[in-house]
Amino acid sequence: MTSSTLNRACGADLYFKCEHLQKVGAFKARGAANAVLQLPEATALVATHSSGNHGAALAWAASERNIRCKVVMPDNAPDAKKRAVAAYGADIVLCQPTLEAREATLAKLVAETGAHVVPPFDDKRIIAGQGTVAQEIIGQCRELGFSPDLLVSPVGGGGLLAGIGLAVSALAPEVKVLGAEPAGADDAQRSFRRGERVTEQEPDTIADGLRTTLGVRNFSLICRHVNDIVTVSEAGILEALSLLWHRTKQWVEPSAAVGLAAVMEHRARFRNKRVVIVLTGGNMDLAAAATMLDGRG
Amino acid sequence: MTSSTLNRACGADLYFKCEHLQKVGAFKARGAANAVLQLPEATALVATHSSGNHGAALAWAASERNIRCKVVMPDNAPDAKKRAVAAYGADIVLCQPTLEAREATLAKLVAETGAHVVPPFDDKRIIAGQGTVAQEIIGQCRELGFSPDLLVSPVGGGGLLAGIGLAVSALAPEVKVLGAEPAGADDAQRSFRRGERVTEQEPDTIADGLRTTLGVRNFSLICRHVNDIVTVSEAGILEALSLLWHRTKQWVEPSAAVGLAAVMEHRARFRNKRVVIVLTGGNMDLAAAATMLDGRG
Incomplete structure (x- = not known):
């Protein structure tokens, strides 16, 4: 435009x-789609932490492949972004708004569920x-x-x-x-x-x-x-x-x-x-x- | 889209x-452009009444042909629309927000200036x-x-x-x-x-x-x-x-x-x-x- x-x-x-x-x-749809399209057939659950758009993007990309998705979000993330993640069928796990809290919460979730992590950017x-x-x-x-x-x-x-x-x-x-x-x-x-x-x-x-x-x-x-x-x-x-x-x-x-x-x-x-x-x-x-x-x- | x-x-x-x-x-740019492009070469001034978008459209179309423009606007027209009309270099004349007041104000303006009227829709x-x-x-x-x-x-x-x-x-x-x-x-x-x-x-x-x-x-x-x-x-x-x-x-x-x-x-x-x-x-x-x-x- x-x-x-x-x-x-x-x-x-x-x-x-x-x-x-x-x-x-x-734009986050691009990276999430590229990552999800490369996952092995058997993948059942993906997870990530995100202040919002990556979470929605991963939720969308996963739903397109019928893969379940969990998103760790800082509790100060905008409501519109929380709703978007939920609308694509992902589960939201709230945490403190620091990188440490996000990573710790995600690590715990992975330990418990064996989810495949798709990081928001360092990937x-x-x-x-x-x-x-x-x-x-x-x-x-x-x-x-x-x-x-x-x-x-x-x-x-x-x-x-x-x-x-x-x-x-x-x-x-x-x-x-x-x-x-x-x-x-x-x-x-x-x-x-x-x-x-x-x-x-x-x-x-x-x-x-x-x-x-x-x-x-x-x-x-x-x-x-x-x-x-x-x-x-x-x-x-x-x-x-x-x-x-x-x-x-x-x-x-x-x-x-x-x-x-x-x-x-x-x-x-x-x-x-x-x-x-x-x-x-x-x-x-x-x-x-x-x-x-x-x-x- | x-x-x-x-x-x-x-x-x-x-x-x-x-x-x-x-x-x-x-969309009002379409009608205004069509009307202004059909005006005789010698046209110096156009005028209209409008709650907003037609006014801005006529102001824009007139400015593209270096013709002056006056727009009668109801005083309850949104500020954004008043500013748009002014930004295209037209003069704004405010009036009561009724069709009668708009038409009377425009008629007076035409009598005083000899402006060519481009009506907002009935044309x-x-x-x-x-x-x-x-x-x-x-x-x-x-x-x-x-x-x-x-x-x-x-x-x-x-x-x-x-x-x-x-x-x-x-x-x-x-x-x-x-x-x-x-x-x-x-x-x-x-x-x-x-x-x-x-x-x-x-x-x-x-x-x-x-x-x-x-x-x-x-x-x-x-x-x-x-x-x-x-x-x-x-x-x-x-x-x-x-x-x-x-x-x-x-x-x-x-x-x-x-x-x-x-x-x-x-x-x-x-x-x-x-x-x-x-x-x-x-x-x-x-x-x-x-x-x-x-x-x-």
Whole structure:
């Protein structure tokens, strides 16, 4: 999708890749489908931990193969995401909203049930699956007769950004890949700049999909295949979100607005460039959105 | 656009025609463009009255030809629509929210300025322009290898429904055309059933784009080319609206939800049918939407 209003506002040619229109309303369907399609025939139960979209994606992918699914979710996950997981027939197991609690709860569940774990991002199958979005983008741009200058993607656990970096470096190495993350959850930028994976962070951002810490495989691939990582403010995320709702008429969630926020807050890097921005997901209640905007004051 | 979730929920195959993604965020761009492109070279000023989307559409179409534009708007028109009109460079003239006040204010303006009037719906150029949406729908369905059973469109002033009826009767007479309107603004259904244009109504509906009374030309064309008109409840509009936001991730305005509401409230007529629903526009503030849902209480 394109918007002439946003192009004028940003001084760049923006192309939005609409992963909020993907199955389960998020790019996570790609990785989950790729992982589930590779499971042995006999697999009866899969499990994962997720703040939301990966959980729904795994629940969906498992249900397509008639495999049972259990999802460990932090108790502060948005209601819309809990409902989505349940709607695909998975069981939800709530835990404290820390990576430690999520991993411990999942480990206990696996010990008890023998479930096959499909991790949310630090997994080769997941990374390869998410990378298909870049494969599609490159193909679609070629069909339209151009090559993008830059591809911008939000980064949380790093499955999407690592997959995109990997795919772009193989298929269109001339395209620059940029990660974008909230300043309130900037472990990816710190890791990238330090050349060493930073794990200590207390995420503080409305972009609930990006509160996770960069995975090990993800960090390694991002260092090799991504050009840079920029951060954006919370005000910038809200402004970009409102523009996406009101200008492109697309109902996206806060994490999905981080790419546009990056273009708006780092204008000089994008001026007169052809920029593809991944809109990562659209799973949010209107009520939650209204509360969020009220909190803006 | 399609949604497998909505198809399952409605027991029908639904195809959404996305006029909220049209220029100015509404189908009204079609009629306004058609009218403005037919004006004589020397035209300096156009004017109209509109509850919003036609005003923005005329302002946009006029600006594309460097023609000045004045729009008479009821003072209860949504802020988003006032801002849109202003953003395209038109002057806004506020008036009381009645058809009489709108027409009187416009007449005075024309007497003072000699502006060329482009009416919102009761106009051949407007009707023909809006009808292009049906021409596109028929063509797009043929490309996809099918013919729809039914085409459902909201009806307010009747420009869109009359244009659709006209186009479908010429291009695909086997397709049934249904109008849908809020029970709280049901003049079109009463006119259609009585065979005589009803003008007395006090519209009471959240679908602000459908508060207008059916035009003369529109009524005549609708009687000849439309199969039926059904009404929907306010609760039905809100439910359809919420489903469109959360399931299709499309940010549409209340009037745009009336077609889906009709399919949901008159289920038996649509069961197992291929139904094209026109999503007419997407011009609404999130804040206005939140207030509206609160009022649902």
